[in-house]
Amino acid sequence: MKYLDEYRDPELAQRLFAEIRRITTRPWAIMEVCGGQTHSIIRNGIDQLLPEEIELIHGPGCPVCVTPLEIIDKALAIASRPNVIFCSFGDMLRVPGSAKDLFRVKSEGGDVRIVYSPLDAVRLAQQHPDREVVFFGIGFETTAPANAMAVLQAHRLGLRNFSMLVSHVLVPPAISAIMESPTNRVQG
Template sequence: MKYLDEFSDPDLARRLLDQIHQVTEHSWAIMEVCGGQTHSIIRHGIDQLLPDGIEMIHGPGCPVCVTPLEVIDKALAIAARDDVVFCSFGDMLRVPGSAEDLFRIKSRGGDVRLVYSPLDALEIAKQNPDKEVVFFGIGFETTAPANAMTVYQARKLGIRNFSLLVSHVLVPPAVAAIMESPTCRVQGFLAAGHVCSVMGTREYPDLAERYRVPIVVTGFEPLDILEGIRRTVLQLEGGRHELENAYPRAVPAEGNPAAREMLQDVFEPADRAWRGIGTIPQSGWRLAEAYREFDAEHRFDVDGIRTDESAVCRSGEVLQGLIKPHECPAFGLECTPRNPLGATMVSSEGACAAYFQYRRLDLAGAQR
């Protein structure tokens, strides 16, 4: 297939669904790791077309959603400074901190700017040598290479008024943490194709073997996801637990060697807190010692900020796959895209936003 619309072909989708129904004899719980996959599943109603015994569990693969509250509060403290130009992608601007969000800082006169690339922030730093320019670097392995390249360029060009607020997290340690949780119900994973396009697949065979779960790398279009589910179910029904790459058009086994080399140079592994999940050892990156001067967290002395999550918002349970978004009492009532209580309702990849956007309001409607 050459064209994107072919990956939404309804006849091919029906054939894949028929095959999934034919091979399913038991009940299985499968987690799609990526929030982009969650949106595709909910948008196209894939979860409602599967056999009754197959449950799709929505994983913590939304980078905005897993950014912890204390990191948001650190961003707000930095952005509120008169000497700072704070740059971010748009989906972070409305993520609530303890008391406000970046839009509120901007409305009070803070210099908060939406950019489309971290290199845009570096250009702003060049043009404003009297200001400290900070880029909010969040995300999984997918977005990390561009952030690493920007810091590399800042050092190479001698641009000292640029820094990065780092909140990068890694998928394989999260898979391990999910499987080791006492509340885990996951029996198979759909791995995120864009992450594997950068990092390759070499870390996943060991996870599949250690936890005895199938892991199938998939893309984001309906046929990609259905093929990933089909392969996962075939493994589960056959008692197998292996890595399969169902996304070879984008994912070579070795990933992107140039990107991985850049990441290895600029970043080093670190323990990271995940919103709603807690700290997972060695599950993220921080700037390596050679680049530590570009670390905004240390430059602006916000290391000590600590916060408590909202008692009303249950997004942490959504991120762990313990509840579906509409099972939260606040969903669609106190918590909407216009008045979000948590990041899962704000982010374009958040599960709560997907359920609201595509009208999965079952429980909220029943409560009314």
């Protein structure tokens, strides 16, 4: 894995932490937005390597973390249908619904597939014209354009077996609410 290995260079990490320690001249309270970021920071010990002047505050959560249970349950019901290929980014497969998650649906025979782009789901719809292909479009406002492009591409191709279950969330309102709170301590 070329790109993953590039982010696991211990010498580079030590140089970066040394530079962070060098330029940190006062206390900072910094918030990460996404639970995935929080897990990566803690799993890799980044929180322990930062100078004590840097406090990490765990943020409001990413689209995966804040997807409404009702949407998750709809996804599970759709993915359980026999004539459906249900496509999702991998991070959604472990998110629990009321009774199970997409991994469970897959283990029970549902055709649940991990894709890396909504356009991968469009290609599956082309390859399987006899099945409904549903893409689970979860994301920030930054993922909405790719989802819209997939819908446009499916329309251009005349695909009638492609659809999406979408739940987009906006980051700016959540960040504004945090920053405008009288008890806010976040500085970056």
